[in-house]
Amino acid sequence: xASLLPIEINLTAVIMAVQADEPLVYASSAGxxxxxxxxxxxxxxxxxxxxxxxxxxFAQDQAGLELGYVEQLYTxxxxxxxxxxxxxxxxxxxxxxxxxxxxxxxRIFPGAxxxxxxxxxxxxxxxxxxxxxxxxxxxxxxxxALARWAEGNGPDHGSADRRALSRKExxxxxxxxxxxSFDEEKVLERYELLYDAGLVEEALRxxxxxxxxxxxxLGQAMAFDHRRILATALGRIRGKLKYRPVIFxxxxxxxxxxxxxxxxxxxxxxxxxxxxxxxLVETGGLVEPTGGQTTTGGRPAALFRFRRDVxxxxxxxxxxxxxSG
Amino acid sequence: xASLLPIEINLTAVIMAVQADEPLVYASSAGxxxxxxxxxxxxxxxxxxxxxxxxxxFAQDQAGLELGYVEQLYTxxxxxxxxxxxxxxxxxxxxxxxxxxxxxxxRIFPGAxxxxxxxxxxxxxxxxxxxxxxxxxxxxxxxxALARWAEGNGPDHGSADRRALSRKExxxxxxxxxxxSFDEEKVLERYELLYDAGLVEEALRxxxxxxxxxxxxLGQAMAFDHRRILATALGRIRGKLKYRPVIFxxxxxxxxxxxxxxxxxxxxxxxxxxxxxxxLVETGGLVEPTGGQTTTGGRPAALFRFRRDVxxxxxxxxxxxxxSG
DNA sequence: GTAATAGTGTCTTTCAGACAGTATGAC
DNA sequence: GTCATACTGTCTGAAAGACACTATTAC
Numbered sequence: 001x002a003s004l005l006p007i008e009i010n011l012t013a014v015i016m017a018v019q020a021d022e023p024l025v026y027a028s029s030a031g032x033x034x035x036x037x038x039x040x041x042x043x044x045x046x047x048x049x050x051x052x053x054x055x056x057x058f059a060q061d062q063a064g065l066e067l068g069y070v071e072q073l074y075t076x077x078x079x080x081x082x083x084x085x086x087x088x089x090x091x092x093x094x095x096x097x098x099x100x101x102x103x104x105x106x107r108i109f110p111g112a113x114x115x116x117x118x119x120x121x122x123x124x125x126x127x128x129x130x131x132x133x134x135x136x137x138x139x140x141x142x143x144x145a146l147a148r149w150a151e152g153n154g155p156d157h158g159s160a161d162r163r164a165l166s167r168k169e170x171x172x173x174x175x176x177x178x179x180x181s182f183d184e185e186k187v188l189e190r191y192e193l194l195y196d197a198g199l200v201e202e203a204l205r206x207x208x209x210x211x212x213x214x215x216x217x218l219g220q221a222m223a224f225d226h227r228r229i230l231a232t233a234l235g236r237i238r239g240k241l242k243y244r245p246v247i248f249x250x251x252x253x254x255x256x257x258x259x260x261x262x263x264x265x266x267x268x269x270x271x272x273x274x275x276x277x278x279x280l281v282e283t284g285g286l287v288e289p290t291g292g293q294t295t296t297g298g299r300p301a302a303l304f305r306f307r308r309d310v311x312x313x314x315x316x317x318x319x320x321x322x323x324s325g
Numbered sequence: 326x327a328s329l330l331p332i333e334i335n336l337t338a339v340i341m342a343v344q345a346d347e348p349l350v351y352a353s354s355a356g357x358x359x360x361x362x363x364x365x366x367x368x369x370x371x372x373x374x375x376x377x378x379x380x381x382x383f384a385q386d387q388a389g390l391e392l393g394y395v396e397q398l399y400t401x402x403x404x405x406x407x408x409x410x411x412x413x414x415x416x417x418x419x420x421x422x423x424x425x426x427x428x429x430x431x432r433i434f435p436g437a438x439x440x441x442x443x444x445x446x447x448x449x450x451x452x453x454x455x456x457x458x459x460x461x462x463x464x465x466x467x468x469x470a471l472a473r474w475a476e477g478n479g480p481d482h483g484s485a486d487r488r489a490l491s492r493k494e495x496x497x498x499x500x501x502x503x504x505x506s507f508d509e510e511k512v513l514e515r516y517e518l519l520y521d522a523g524l525v526e527e528a529l530r531x532x533x534x535x536x537x538x539x540x541x542x543l544g545q546a547m548a549f550d551h552r553r554i555l556a557t558a559l560g561r562i563r564g565k566l567k568y569r570p571v572i573f574x575x576x577x578x579x580x581x582x583x584x585x586x587x588x589x590x591x592x593x594x595x596x597x598x599x600x601x602x603x604x605l606v607e608t609g610g611l612v613e614p615t616g617g618q619t620t621t622g623g624r625p626a627a628l629f630r631f632r633r634d635v636x637x638x639x640x641x642x643x644x645x646x647x648x649s650g
Numbered sequence: 651g652t653a654a655t656a657g658t659g660t661c662t663t664t665c666a667g668a669c670a671g672t673a674t675g676a677c
Numbered sequence: 678g679t680c681a682t683a684c685t686g687t688c689t690g691a692a693a694g695a696c697a698c699t700a701t702t703a704c
């Protein structure tokens with residue numbers, strides 16, 4: 001009944017925070033020139049009462065952080081993943097490692113939190129930040145390279161979910177600026193598309209090709225499948241913002257509405273309409289004024305705090321964000 | 326680096342279908358009087374190229390079904406779970422078994438599919454079916470028993486997400502007919518609440534108490550943590566119906582709109598407003614008429630098929646269901 | 651005709667999205 | 678006063694939710 005080949009379970013943490021209007025993720029490198037990696041380690045049932053407690057232990061040991069909000073993301077069966085076009089995958093760790101990815105949200109406390117290992121999230125996904133308009137890398141690098149890849153339209157592998165989609169359709173669906181437009185939650189789908197197209201460093205590494213054959217450098221690479229887990233995390237939190245007040249896990253005790261909006265925009269990757277955002281957040285009962293004010297160079301802003309009661313009042317209190325503004 | 330205690334990964338499949346207006350799940354019993362269990366088995370990296378392929382193998386071997394749509398649900402770290410009030414958990418399987426739950430959707434083909442092991446889903450969760458109005462078990466059995474449990478308001482254990490909630494608050498939030506009302510997606514939360522309150526058979530079994538101490542019988546019990554996985558699956562598909570056209574994975578090639586609505590209601594557990602449903606589905610471009618008709622005892626109904634193009638046209642084509650009607 | 655089921659036309663209320671404005675500080 | 682940032686009042690159009698109605702079969 002027990003399997004012959006021993007299995008190791010790896011727990012990997014995506015620890016997110018937002019500083020001013022910059023989304024951050026905890027990552028560290030094992031040495032010069034080595035890719036950044038997320039806090040992770042093997043699940044040991046002798047030491048860890050539950051999976052989540054094991055993960056919290058690694059975050060404590062490796063990042064020195066006591067995690068608050070934690071949620072499970074996904075379980076990946078192969079760290080060096082299956083590879084397109086019939087090539088055999090045999091990346092660094094043996095294939096019997098199963099990774100369970102987790103998302104954790106935390107606050108940055110100036111002074112108390114060491115910010116040096118919190119890196120800008122969009123360094124890993126430059127094409128996901130639309131706050132300054134359409135990212136330049138899209139038109140310049142990504143779409144032409146994807147178009148070239150779509151020309152050689154081989155049979156696509158992959159899960160049953162995308163079974164009927166051709167390369168061109170996948171590109172139009174996930175990167176298309178016309179038609180279905182850019183769905184900000186499809187972060188993983190976009191990353192996997194770039195991976196399948198051989199446009200991210202990890203794809204070449206897993207196929208044992210030299211990185212020199214990369215046509216363009218699309219974001220910073222990570223160790224193992226950590227960038228895939230990070231993509232899963234970004235997609236998940238972008239979706240979750242809309243129906244859960246998770247943003248407050250990353251806010252200080254009191255904050256201004258402008259600051260709140262900046263941080264939401266930082267995560268979701270696009271600008272929001274100011275008046276609508278305020279209406280949503282205030283009439284939705286998500287926040288309440290503290291009475292205090294801050295001075296910020298113009299008219300002083302009122303301070304707010306999270307209204308915790310909303311959790312017991314409404315089933316899905318979120319920010320139902322529409323775009324633009 | 327390798328953990329000392331060997332770990333076994335168990336893959337468990339929730340295979341759902343809908344017959345007429347009855348939601349079904351594949352489950353079988355190992356023998357007389359033994360609880361029903363879902364198709365499952367150990368992941369063996371030597372035989373299974375990926376987790377999902379392993380799962381498909383078990384479904385084929387144990388249920389004789391070739392699965393189409395499959396999605397991962399959640400990974401549970403302990404099959405005999407941690408127990409309330411400081412008692413030690415030591416249920417049947419050793420604690421180093423990790424279960425990965427999957428949701429699969431399938432069609433029932435009269436003749437080709439053996440229906441004998443497809444059991445009515447709501448036999449396991451009678452309180453989740455509101456199509457006939459508020460379930461009788463709620464007022465009669467569940468709420469009084471929960472109220473009694475809330476009286477002895479001990480310190481609640483559990484995940485950080487519900488850290489601040491008292492027993493009374495959890496009851497009001499997930500079962501409350503006033504205030505936040507009954508959120509049909511919170512199937513797991515309700516099951517876990519009943520588990521924590523000792524109102525489902527599995528809770529007593531895991532605490533090694535005799536089943537005789539159950540005040541009422543709330544649905545049929547299942548082996549291991551299979552009912553928890555099933556609850557996760559029901560909650561997931563209820564949510565997913567709203568933004569993905571997954572219902573068509575359980576529909577035949579052609580169908581009437583009334584039949585489609587019946588099956589959606591079967592899954593989501595409440596009635597829908599007929600006109601709004603039709604408008605949604607037609608103007609949303611989810612279906613197209615085939616031109617054919619059926620005769621059903623009244624006016625003949627037009628036949629429709631799923632409009633597959635919608636997948637490439639809109640980012641989140643679902644049924645955005647509101648209630649009632 | 652009745653019973654049964656299928657299908658439509660249109661009203662009302664809510665709310666997302668956007669317009670353009672006013673308020674209060676520093677200098 | 679200007680500049681900068683904070684904040685608000687109100688219009689519009691799209692949908693969600695619900696009303697009552699008509700259509701086509703079997704008997």
